[in-house]
Amino acid sequence: MSGPAVSLYLDPQIRDWVLFPITLVMILVGILRHYVVLLLQAAPKKQPRGAIREQRALVRAQILRATAPNSPLPPSYYNAVSQHLTDAFTNGSYLKDGPPKSDASTAPPNPLTDPNAMDGMMAGMKTQMVMMVPQMVIMGWINFFFQGFVLIKLPFPLTLGFKSMLQRGIETPDMDVRWVSSLSWYFLNFFGLNGLYRLILGSDNGAADASRDMSTPFAAAAPQMGQAQDYSKLFKAEQDNLEFSKGLHVWVADDVETRILKKYGRAT
Amino acid sequence: MEVTAALQKLAAYEPRESQRSQRLLEEGQTVLKNNAYLKRGDEGWETLEKLALAALDQGDIEVANKCLKILSDRFPESSRVDCLTGIRIEVTETPEIALSFYDSLLEGDATNAAFWRRKAAVYRKQGKTDLAVKELSTMLDTYYTEVEGWLELADIYSTCQQYTYALQSLSHTLLLAPQNPVHFLLFAETAYLAADVPLALKMYLQVVDMTDDDDDDVPPIDSIPTGLTLRAWYGVKLCTQRLTAEPRLLTSSASQTAAPAATAISSLDDLATERLRTADLNLAGDLVPKGDSALIGAIAKLIGKSGSKS
Structure with missing residues (x-):
C-alpha cells in the first residue's frame, strides 16, 4: 500500500x-x-412404558429377521417366535394405546x-x-x-x-x-x-x-x-418382512453332525 | 452405556459369602477410613459401590450403611444408588418392605428395568415363583434385549421343571446373543432334560463346532477337549447312548427335530467316546475306565471338579 x-x-x-x-x-x-x-x-422426559414397548417391538422382529439365514433356533422354535410376533402385530397388541378399534380413523396424528x-x-x-x-x-x-x-x-x-x-x-x-x-x-x-x-x-x-x-x-x-410415527403402519410392513424371513430360515445346526464327523475325520 | 451395564450388574446381584468379598471388605475399610475414595475421582465412587456390595455379602451392615450414606449424599437422584439402597433393604428388612420400596421407585420411573429385575429376585427369594415369573415376563416384554433377564427366567422355569418354557426363554437368548456358546450349551442341557434328545444332540454338536477349534494350530482331532467343549462332548455321549438304548426317542422329539441317521449316531458315539477318553487321560491322568458307564462317571466327576473350581 x-x-x-x-x-x-x-x-x-x-x-x-x-x-x-x-x-x-x-x-x-x-x-x-x-x-x-x-x-x-x-x-x-421419560417415556411411559407403553411407548418404549411400542418402539422396541420392531427391534424384536428385526433381531429375529437378522438371524434367519443362519438361525441358532430350530425351525419349530423359530416359527413359534415368528408367529407370535406376527400375531401381535396383526392384533396391534404392542401399540401404545392398545389394539385399535375397528372403525377408528387411520389418519396419522397431527404433531x-x-x-x-x-x-x-x-x-x-x-x-x-x-x-x-x-x-x-x-x-x-x-x-x-x-x-x-x-x-x-x-x-x-x-x-x-x-x-x-x-x-x-x-x-x-x-x-x-x-x-x-x-x-x-x-x-x-x-x-x-x-x-x-x-x-x-x-x-x-x-x-x-x-x-x-x-x-x-x-x-x-x-x-x-419427525418422531410422530404411525406404528400400526410400520407393524403391518414388518409382518410381511417376517413372512419373507420365514422362507429364508436355515437352522445353523441342521447338518452339524456331518460337519463334526468330517472335521474329526469320521465322515462315512 | 456404562451406567446401563452397571445397572444390569446390580439387577443381577445375589448375595454370596465369597472370599473375594471378604478381601474386598478388608481392603475397602481402610479406603473408607482414610477417605481415600475422594482422591480417586469417578473410580473412587465405584469402589464404594463395590465395597457396599461386599459388605452386604459379608453381613457387615454398618460399612454398607456408611458407603450408602456417602453415595446418596453425592448422587441424590441416581437410580444406581436407589438400586443399591434396595439391595441393602432386602438384606435387613422383610421382603414386603423391599417390594414396596421398589414399587415406589417404579412409580417414579416405570422404565427402569433394573428395579423390575430386583423385584422379581425378591419374589423368587420369597418362594413366590409365579409372581417372579410375571414380573420378569412383563419386564422382558418391554425390554426384549435383556439377555440376563431371559436367562433368569429360563432358570426359574427349569427349577420348576417347566422345561418347555425354559427352552422358549433360552431361544430368545440364542436370538439375542447367537455368538455365545454358553447359551447353546444351556439350551442343549435343557432340551436333554425336556427329553427332546435329538434336539439336545444337535445343540451339543453345535457347541462342539463353536468351541473346539480355537486359535491353536492343533487340528481338532488332536486337541484335548476342555471346559465347554468337554461338557458338550459329555452331552453328545449321553445323547447318543440314550438314542441307541431307547430308539423311540428318535422320533418323539417335541420340536420335530430330525435325528441323525443310525450310522451317524453310532460314529458320533464312537467319536464322543474317543474324545472323552482323551480328556480323561490328559486331565485326570488316571487309568482310563473301560466301560461306557465308568467313563461317563469319571467325566462327570471331572466336569464337576472344574465347575467348582471356576
Whole structure:
C-alpha cells in the first residue's frame, strides 16, 4: 500500500475502552448463555412404558429377521417366535394405546396436537430465545455507543471485496480495507468465538452453536416432529418382512453332525 | 452405556459369602477410613459401590450403611444408588418392605428395568415363583434385549421343571446373543432334560463346532477337549447312548427335530467316546475306565471338579 506510512492514527483509548470491552462482553455473555441453556434444558422426559414397548417391538422382529439365514433356533422354535410376533402385530397388541378399534380413523396424528411434541418444540424455542436476546442487546449497545468507530487495523492487506464485511457502519469509499469498524468487529466475534468457547467450555457447549441456530430457529424442534410415527403402519410392513424371513430360515445346526464327523475325520 | 451395564450388574446381584468379598471388605475399610475414595475421582465412587456390595455379602451392615450414606449424599437422584439402597433393604428388612420400596421407585420411573429385575429376585427369594415369573415376563416384554433377564427366567422355569418354557426363554437368548456358546450349551442341557434328545444332540454338536477349534494350530482331532467343549462332548455321549438304548426317542422329539441317521449316531458315539477318553487321560491322568458307564462317571466327576473350581 503506497501513500503516507500511517494514514490514520487510532487513539489507544479506543483499544482500551471499546475494542477490549466488546470482546470481553461477548465472551462473558457466551459463557453465561451456556449456563442458562444448561439450566433451561430440562432432563429428557421419560417415556411411559407403553411407548418404549411400542418402539422396541420392531427391534424384536428385526433381531429375529437378522438371524434367519443362519438361525441358532430350530425351525419349530423359530416359527413359534415368528408367529407370535406376527400375531401381535396383526392384533396391534404392542401399540401404545392398545389394539385399535375397528372403525377408528387411520389418519396419522397431527404433531401440533400432541402435547408431548409441543413440549419438545417449546424447549427448542426457549433455547432460541436465550440465544437471540443477548445478541440483540449487545448489537444495540454497540450500535448506540460506538457507531462509526474504527477499532483495529488488520496486520495484512485485503482486497476491496472485504469492505462490506469489515467496515459495516462506515460509509467511506476510500478507506483502506484493513480498518475494521465496531459493528464488523462484533460480527467477527459472533462467528469467530466458537473455537474459544469450545476451549473454555468443552466441545458440547450451549454457546458455540449460537451462529448455527441463529439461521434456523426451528432446527431444534424439527427432530421431535419427525418422531410422530404411525406404528400400526410400520407393524403391518414388518409382518410381511417376517413372512419373507420365514422362507429364508436355515437352522445353523441342521447338518452339524456331518460337519463334526468330517472335521474329526469320521465322515462315512 | 456404562451406567446401563452397571445397572444390569446390580439387577443381577445375589448375595454370596465369597472370599473375594471378604478381601474386598478388608481392603475397602481402610479406603473408607482414610477417605481415600475422594482422591480417586469417578473410580473412587465405584469402589464404594463395590465395597457396599461386599459388605452386604459379608453381613457387615454398618460399612454398607456408611458407603450408602456417602453415595446418596453425592448422587441424590441416581437410580444406581436407589438400586443399591434396595439391595441393602432386602438384606435387613422383610421382603414386603423391599417390594414396596421398589414399587415406589417404579412409580417414579416405570422404565427402569433394573428395579423390575430386583423385584422379581425378591419374589423368587420369597418362594413366590409365579409372581417372579410375571414380573420378569412383563419386564422382558418391554425390554426384549435383556439377555440376563431371559436367562433368569429360563432358570426359574427349569427349577420348576417347566422345561418347555425354559427352552422358549433360552431361544430368545440364542436370538439375542447367537455368538455365545454358553447359551447353546444351556439350551442343549435343557432340551436333554425336556427329553427332546435329538434336539439336545444337535445343540451339543453345535457347541462342539463353536468351541473346539480355537486359535491353536492343533487340528481338532488332536486337541484335548476342555471346559465347554468337554461338557458338550459329555452331552453328545449321553445323547447318543440314550438314542441307541431307547430308539423311540428318535422320533418323539417335541420340536420335530430330525435325528441323525443310525450310522451317524453310532460314529458320533464312537467319536464322543474317543474324545472323552482323551480328556480323561490328559486331565485326570488316571487309568482310563473301560466301560461306557465308568467313563461317563469319571467325566462327570471331572466336569464337576472344574465347575467348582471356576
